[in-house]
Amino acid sequence: MGSRVPHIVVIGGGVIGTSIAWHLAKKAARVTLIESNDLASGSSGACDGLVFMQSKKPGIHLRLAMESLKRFSDLKKELPMDIEFRQAGGRVVIQTPAEYQAMEQFVQAQQEIGLDVCLMDAKDTLAAEPFLSPDIYGSTWSPLDAQVNPIKLTLGFALGARKNHACIMTRSPVLGIHTKNNRVTGVVTTKGEMAADMVVNAAGARSGLIAQMVGIDLPVRPRRGQLVVTQATSRMIFSCMISAGYIAAKFDPSLADDAGEGMSMEQTDNGNLLLGSTREFEGFCTQNTLSGIRRIISRTTAILPALTRLQVIRTFAGLRPFTPDGLPILGPVASMDGFFMAAGHEGDGIALSPITGELVADMILGQKSAIPLTPFSLERFTTPKGQAHG
Amino acid sequence: MKRAYDVVIVGSGVAGIAAANTLAGHGLEILVIDENPHAGGQILRQNCRVTDGFWEFDPRLGRSGRTVSIRKIVQSLRPIQRPKGITCVHQARVLGIFSDLQLLVHVPDTLYPGGSGSGRVLEIDAGYLLLATGARERCLPFKGWTLPGVMSLGAAQILMKSSGILPARKTLIAGTSPLQTVLALEILKNKGNVTAILDENHLTKKLGLLPLLKHHGSLAGEGAMQMLRLLIRQVRFRQGVRVTEARGKNGLSAVVTAGLDRKGNTVPGTFQTYPARALAVGHGFTANIELPVQAGCALDYDADRGGWVVRVDDALETSVAEVYAAGEITGIAGAGKSFVEGKLAAVSILEKLGEKTGPDVCVPELVRMQKQQMGYASFLNQLCQVPSSAYEAIDDEVLICRCEEISMGEIRKQISQGFVTGGSLKKATRCGMGRCQGRICQPLLFDILQALTGQTPEQIGSPSFRAPVKNVPLESFLHP
Ligand SMILES: Cc1cc2nc3c(=O)[nH]c(=O)nc-3n(C[C@H](O)[C@H](O)[C@H](O)COP(=O)(O)OP(=O)(O)OC[C@H]3O[C@@H](n4cnc5c(N)ncnc54)[C@H](O)[C@@H]3O)c2cc1C
Ligand SMILES: Cc1cc2nc3c(=O)[nH]c(=O)nc-3n(C[C@H](O)[C@H](O)[C@H](O)COP(=O)(O)OP(=O)(O)OC[C@H]3O[C@@H](n4cnc5c(N)ncnc54)[C@H](O)[C@@H]3O)c2cc1C
Numbered sequence: 083m084g085s086r087v088p089h090i091v092v093i094g095g096g097v098i099g100t101s102i103a104w105h106l107a108k109k110a111a112r113v114t115l116i117e118s119n120d121l122a123s124g125s126s127g128a129c130d131g132l133v134f135m136q137s138k139k140p141g142i143h144l145r146l147a148m149e150s151l152k153r154f155s156d157l158k159k160e161l162p163m164d165i166e167f168r169q170a171g172g173r174v175v176i177q178t179p180a181e182y183q184a185m186e187q188f189v190q191a192q193q194e195i196g197l198d199v200c201l202m203d204a205k206d207t208l209a210a211e212p213f214l215s216p217d218i219y220g221s222t223w224s225p226l227d228a229q230v231n232p233i234k235l236t237l238g239f240a241l242g243a244r245k246n247h248a249c250i251m252t253r254s255p256v257l258g259i260h261t262k263n264n265r266v267t268g269v270v271t272t273k274g275e276m277a278a279d280m281v282v283n284a285a286g287a288r289s290g291l292i293a294q295m296v297g298i299d300l301p302v303r304p305r306r307g308q309l310v311v312t313q314a315t316s317r318m319i320f321s322c323m324i325s326a327g328y329i330a331a332k333f334d335p336s337l338a339d340d341a342g343e344g345m346s347m348e349q350t351d352n353g354n355l356l357l358g359s360t361r362e363f364e365g366f367c368t369q370n371t372l373s374g375i376r377r378i379i380s381r382t383t384a385i386l387p388a389l390t391r392l393q394v395i396r397t398f399a400g401l402r403p404f405t406p407d408g409l410p411i412l413g414p415v416a417s418m419d420g421f422f423m424a425a426g427h428e429g430d431g432i433a434l435s436p437i438t439g440e441l442v443a444d445m446i447l448g449q450k451s452a453i454p455l456t457p458f459s460l461e462r463f464t465t466p467k468g469q470a471h472g
Numbered sequence: 473m474k475r476a477y478d479v480v481i482v483g484s485g486v487a488g489i490a491a492a493n494t495l496a497g498h499g500l501e502i503l504v505i506d507e508n509p510h511a512g513g514q515i516l517r518q519n520c521r522v523t524d525g526f527w528e529f530d531p532r533l534g535r536s537g538r539t540v541s542i543r544k545i546v547q548s549l550r551p552i553q554r555p556k557g558i559t560c561v562h563q564a565r566v567l568g569i570f571s572d573l574q575l576l577v578h579v580p581d582t583l584y585p586g587g588s589g590s591g592r593v594l595e596i597d598a599g600y601l602l603l604a605t606g607a608r609e610r611c612l613p614f615k616g617w618t619l620p621g622v623m624s625l626g627a628a629q630i631l632m633k634s635s636g637i638l639p640a641r642k643t644l645i646a647g648t649s650p651l652q653t654v655l656a657l658e659i660l661k662n663k664g665n666v667t668a669i670l671d672e673n674h675l676t677k678k679l680g681l682l683p684l685l686k687h688h689g690s691l692a693g694e695g696a697m698q699m700l701r702l703l704i705r706q707v708r709f710r711q712g713v714r715v716t717e718a719r720g721k722n723g724l725s726a727v728v729t730a731g732l733d734r735k736g737n738t739v740p741g742t743f744q745t746y747p748a749r750a751l752a753v754g755h756g757f758t759a760n761i762e763l764p765v766q767a768g769c770a771l772d773y774d775a776d777r778g779g780w781v782v783r784v785d786d787a788l789e790t791s792v793a794e795v796y797a798a799g800e801i802t803g804i805a806g807a808g809k810s811f812v813e814g815k816l817a818a819v820s821i822l823e824k825l826g827e828k829t830g831p832d833v834c835v836p837e838l839v840r841m842q843k844q845q846m847g848y849a850s851f852l853n854q855l856c857q858v859p860s861s862a863y864e865a866i867d868d869e870v871l872i873c874r875c876e877e878i879s880m881g882e883i884r885k886q887i888s889q890g891f892v893t894g895g896s897l898k899k900a901t902r903c904g905m906g907r908c909q910g911r912i913c914q915p916l917l918f919d920i921l922q923a924l925t926g927q928t929p930e931q932i933g934s935p936s937f938r939a940p941v942k943n944v945p946l947e948s949f950l951h952p
Contacts, residue, residue, distance in 0.1 A: 120896040127899060233899050241889060252896070312946060313907050352876070352902070370568075370939055372576055372595050379949045390588075390950070393943040395907055 087112045088279035090446060091269050093256050093292055095119075096126035097232060097432055098424050099284030100239035101439025104161075107246035109447055114278075115240070115248060116271055118255035122236040124286045125431065128368070128400030130309065130348055130356050131235070132322050133228040133433040134172050137329055140195050142457050143409060147430065148197075149452055150437035151226060157436055161238035162245060165230050166351045171321040172227025173211065174329065175385050176219045181326040188329070189222050199224040213318050213388045221323075229322050229348050232432045239439070256285075259295040265419035266296065280420045280446060287366070287401035289411075289425035296418045300411065301463050302426045304366050304401035307359040308374040310382075312392040314353030319386065322348040345381040355389065357382045361402075370397040402428045410434065412442055412458035422446060423460055473561060473583060476597040477503040479821060480575060482566045482763065483604035484520075485513020486545060486807045487799030490814030491602050493528045496555035498827045503596070504558065505577065507565040507942070513606050514626070515542060515807055518633050519549055526554040534815055537837040539844050540808040541690040568939025569767035573598040573794060578944045590945035592952075600794050600821045603769075603782070604814060605760040607800035610915055611647070612755045612858050613870050613880075615717040621724030625651040625754035629658055638664040640750035644727055646670040646715045648856045649754040653698040660705055667748060668708035670729055672736065672755075673855060675711055684851035687844040691808075714738060714862065718751055727751050736859035756856025758915045759801045762941040765934070768792050773929035775857065776850040778804030779915060780934055787820035788813060796821060805849035812841045863923035872920070873913040875906020883920060892925050894918055894933045907943060910935070 090106060092099045095117025103115040117123070133151060138144040158167050176182050185201065192199050200223055207221040208214055244250055251273065259281060260268040268277045285292045287304035328344025346358040360374045375397055383389050405411060405426040414422055424442045427434050437453070444451040479495055481488045484506040492504050506513075511527060512520035520527055530548035533540055554560070561579065568576040575596045584592055609624045616622065621640070623631075625647065628639045642665040645652050656666045685692045703709070710729075716738065717728040731742030759781050761771060770783040770791035781804075782797040784790055790797050798817040799810035816838050819829050829835070866872075868881030878901050891900040894917060903917055904910030910917075914935050921932045 120893055120899065122899055123895065237891075237900055244890070250890075253893070310946075313943065369570060371570070372593070376949050376952065379946060383946070383950065390945075390947040392946050393907075394940055394946050394949070395909060395943050396905075396938055397940065398938050 089114065089277060090280045090282065091116060091276065091278040092282040092284055093269070094124070094284035094286055094289070094425075095121040095236070095240065095250070095252060096124045096284065096286050097122070097236045097239065097435040098286065098427065098438055099282070100236050100243060101435040102282055102284060102424055102442050103243040103248045103250070104239040104246070105439040105443035106446065107243040107248035109443060111443070111447060113243065113248040114276065115243065115250045116254050116256055116269065117250070117252045120252055121240050121250075122233045124288070125400040125402060126236045126286075127233050128309070128398050129232055129307070129432060130346055130358055131230045131232045131432055132172070132324070132346060132348060133230055134322070134324065135197060135226045136172060136174055136192065136199055136222060136224045137324060138430070140191050140197075144195070144197070146437055146453060147433055150434050151228065153436035153440065154228065154230065157238070160242065162241045163234050163238035165235045165238050167228060167230045168351070169226070169228035171223060171225045173207070173321055173323045174222045174326055175214070175323055176221055176326045177217075177385070178219060182219050185222055185326050197224065198226055211320060213386055215385055215387050218385060227322060230432060231350065235432065235435065239435070256292065259292075261296060261418065264417070266421050280422060282422045282424055282442065282446070284424045286425055286431070287403040289403060289423070293423075296421055298415060298417060298421075298460075300426075300460070301406050302411070303363060303404045305404035305428065306362040306364050306367065306399050307402055307429070308370050308378060308397060308399040309359055310357040310375055310378050310394055311396040311398070312355040312357070312389065313395050315355070315392060316353065317349065318355065318388055319347055319349050322346070323385075325381070325385065343377065345378065345385065347382055347386065354395070355392070357389070366401065368399045368401060370399050403431070404428050406463065410438065410458055411460050412438065413445055413455040413460075415460050473503070473559060473579070474501065475595070477501045477559075478599045478825075479503070479602065480505065480596065480598035480600075481602045481604060483513060483606055483799070484511040484560065485604060485606050485799060485810060486516060487604035487606070487810035487814035488513065488602070489516070489527050490529060490811045491604065491798060491818040492526070492558055494815050494818035494829070494833060495822065496558055497830065498822060498825075500557055500825070502558045504560045505564050505566055506562055509562055511560065511562070516546065516549060519546060524554070525551050526558060526560065528552050529811065531832040533811065535832070535834050535837055537840050539688050539690065539841060539848065540811060541694055542807045543694060545807050545811055565942045565944070566763060567593065567941060567944055569601065569763065569795075573601050575601070576939060578940075578948055588947050588951060590947040592948045593944065600824070601796065602817050602821065603764050603790070603795065603797045603801060604799045604810070605763055605801050607757040607759050607778070607804055608911070609649070609754045610756055610758045611753060612862055613866060613872060613916065614715050615867050615870055616719055616724075618871055618874055619718050619720050619724050620722065621720065621749055622718050622751045622753065625649055625655050625752045628655055628750070628752040632658055632662050636662070638662055639752060641665060642667045642748070643750040643752055644668060644670065644746055644748040646672070646751065646753040647755050648672045648858060649756050650695065650852065650855065651754055653695070653702060655752055656702055656707055657698060660707075666707045667746060668710060669702070670713045670715065671709065671711045672714050672732060672858070673711060674732070674734060676734065678855065681851050681854055684847050684854070686847060688848050688851070691848060713744070715751065715753060716743070724748055724751055735861070737861045738865060755858055756853060757800065757804045759804060761801060761935070762909070762911070762937040764790060764795075764797060764801065765937045766939055766941055767795060769795060769797070771934045773934070774803065776853050778849070778853045779918070788817040789820065803846070803849050804853055805845050806852065809842065809845035809849065812838050812845060816842060860923035863920050866920070872916055873901070873903040873906060875908050876902045878903045883917070884924070887921070887924055892921060892927060893931070894921060894935055897921065909937065909941065909943075
């Protein structure tokens with residue numbers, strides 16, 4: 083590379099790619115971000131904006147999320163767009179005695195590592211959220227949980243990156259990656275070829291297709307999530323909410339097949355309620371289905387009956403970049419020099435985007451990072467069992 | 473209502489009725505769905521008030537080989553007994569189309585009594601689908617266009633036709649649309665007054681477009697007759713002026729206009745103020761493409777056909793197999809084209825099914841009529857077209873997206889930040905994400921992008937829509 087400033091190409095204009103581009107550009111790196119469609123046209127434009135701590139497994143996952151959360155308040159000031167970050171707390175709604183027992187244990191584990199979370203009975207829950215159904219059993223509450231507008235966050239990162247002289251190319255699908263002696267040398271897009279010293283794969287649910295261009299197999303699969311949007315209305319919920327079933331579904335994919343998909347609810351700054359969600363493996367199909375919509379509506383109305391008087395104004399579906407252990411794949415890959423992974427955040431990409439951008443940028447620029455990336459390496463899936471992340 | 477039909481027709485306007493007529497009598501199970509309480513669509517709804525039974529057009533209408541005028545269409549409509557195999561469902565809305573031609577339909581409780589009062593959502597399977605969803609009006613925004621008392625030409629028409637209410641004692645009419653004269657006559661018929669018709673088009677532009685009416689003597693004649701009747705009633709006519717502002721505190725009290733040069737640019741220092749309680753204004757039409765877009769049908773952009781329209785082949789089949797389109801959604805050209813295409817699409821479907829069409833369907837004549845009708849499309853859409861400068865001149869404070877309250881200033885700002893595709897501008901501004909799902913602002917946003925950035929339609933990109941294409945009570949999903 084000599085003394086020349088290396089050229090870094092980031093593939094993917096979702097929340098992860100734009101965050102990386104912004105962090106790199108801020109440190110004066112030479113960055114080009116390439117997006118096949120428009121910015122935030124993938125999952126990052128078809129998702130909720132929950133920045134939930136409670137839903138993360140204690141361990142490296144929660145640590146990553148906590149570090150990410152810390153960075154949101156600065157982002158609010160630094161990014162050239164209002165990202166609608168609101169830390170109004172979050173609630174896990176409990177609907178059965180069995181769930182209550184399970185959550186008691188989960189909360190205890192969280193409290194032990196110092197997470198600010200508590201268990202509430204039905205009475206206290208209803209006092210805080212008067213529109214919830216009186217049939218609920220209780221909830222767990224954490225003042226740490228927050229929400230953000232995922233589209234604005236992505237656009238904010240991108241505008242910020244551009245202000246710091248990153249080049250952003252939209253409507254330019256990457257078709258191939260050039261390599262020489264096991265090292266990346268450039269990318270081919272529909273708009274031509276471009277030399278690159280490093281390539282970052284931030285193509286979300288499609289990152290597997292990008293990796294294939296350099297002969298790497300990724301265990302990333304698209305996991306569809308459908309969402310229902312209601313008309314804007316006066317405040318109906320005061321913090322974002324998920325159900326205890328959602329947590330179960332996150333950690334045990336087999337549960338998601340039946341009633342275990344769980345539910346999520348948030349009310350945006352504009353007053354629309356976003357109701358979610360489903361967890362389905364349907365390839366790259368982003369259609370909604372009547373059964374998916376019905377499942378979401380019956381689960382959310384059971385918890386928030388007042389929803390029934392609202393109108394549905396839109397539905398959509400995004401593809402979560404699923405990995406077998408629920409953790410993202412970050413960092414270099416052994417078999418190809420100059421090729422870096424930053425994908426596979428499943429249902430947490432929005433929440434984890436600030437820390438992901440920072441860690442990946444630091445790693446690429448050879449700087450010391452806040453959290454070591456080893457637990458997130460691709461090789462964890464190939465090394466023998468037991469040696470994976472701890 | 474069953475859960476599966478051989479053919480489902482969405483829209484019972486001129487195109488939908490013509491198609492259903494042609495499909496009847498072949499032993500097919502046909503479902504016609506329309507969200508209005510009556511059949512007839514935009515122009516026949518008050519002629520189709522009888523609830524039971526069905527409608528047909530005099531078969532001679534399709535055999536002439538010449539273009540048909542609206543008057544002829546209205547006159548040749550007659551009530552008939554509902555043909556065997558045809559089911560009509562009104563006040564039902566098609567919300568989406570999914571793979572294997574599965575339709576998501578919201579039906580009222582009148583069809584399924586005992587519901588919650590908000591209807592229910594059903595899935596219906598279609599063997600073939602004919603989309604005949606028509607068009608709606610478009611309007612160039614100006615300062616104060618959201619004030620009570622300012623309405624579209626069509627809204628003023630509907631007000632009188634459906635509830636017999638005049639927009640006000642005196643109404644000011646403006647824009648570029650041929651509906652201006654239609655509305656003026658309707659107001660006079662209802663014993664109202666028209667302050668003036670403020671037509672943006674100069675006479676020279678209109679005369680220049682006349683050659684496009686080569687095959688449309690009857691339509692040109694109809695237009696001339698309307699003008700004459702208005703002149704006899706001493707309605708004031710001004711040409712080459714545009715409304716630039718509507719004023720008033722809680723409702724409209726005055727309208728400001730500016731004179732236009734030959735190219736349609738406002739001429740400085742030519743302002744004039746009219747006192748007014750009601751202003752009806754319109755700038756042509758835009759196709760109702762939400763449902764076909766949601767279904768994955770490819771679009772074409774053609775200014776002469778009114779902007780984004782559904783792409784069809786000679787058989788009127790869209791890019792999605794077994795989905796056909798007819799009428800305004802394949803190109804804005806008025807009732808004549810809708811009639812012809814409704815019939816032709818039905819013929820194509822019958823052919824696919826191996827059915828022979830009856831002797832009263834003359835395909836070569838219909839094809840000839842369809843071609844001629846396109847000349848009228850060019851006339852109509854060029855007449856209604858507003859120059860780029862009109863979009864460039866929109867004040868920063870004017871609201872473009874009424875639902876999300878997004879101003880022109882915000883749109884300019886985001887365009888300057890580089891959000892220059894339709895999709896990215898929508899994301900950056902939320903324009904079109906509101907309750908109306910962008911029905912009003914989406915075509916506008918496109919025109920603004922074209923005017924302000926000079927990009928091609930392909931660069932800006934065609935709009936995207938998702939199910940449900942219309943708002944629907946959440947509760948209706950709870951009753952399978
Ligand atoms: C219903 C739902 C709800 C969710 N809720 C939350 C939540 O509340 N909180 C949270 O933190 N997360 C949530 N998520 C998860 C979150 O959306 C994702 O983790 C996150 O958006 C992933 O970001 P990304 O940048 O990796 O992927 P994406 O946003 O998909 O970005 C990848 C980009 O790469 C582009 N691309 C692909 N191939 C190419 C190519 N060949 N060339 C160029 N560009 C290419 C794509 O066009 C796309 O824009 C939710 C997801 C879903 C589906
Ligand atoms: C406001 C307005 C006023 C007009 N006035 C005149 C006039 O005075 N004279 C004239 O010659 N022409 C007029 N036109 C032009 C008119 O479009 C054509 O003359 C003709 O009526 C078009 O017929 P069509 O069948 O293509 O569509 P339409 O007549 O528009 O019929 C389409 C039907 O589809 C239904 N529909 C659409 N989407 C759905 C859905 N998702 N679910 C269920 N139903 C649906 C609509 O309710 C409508 O009834 C007017 C147009 C408009 C928009």
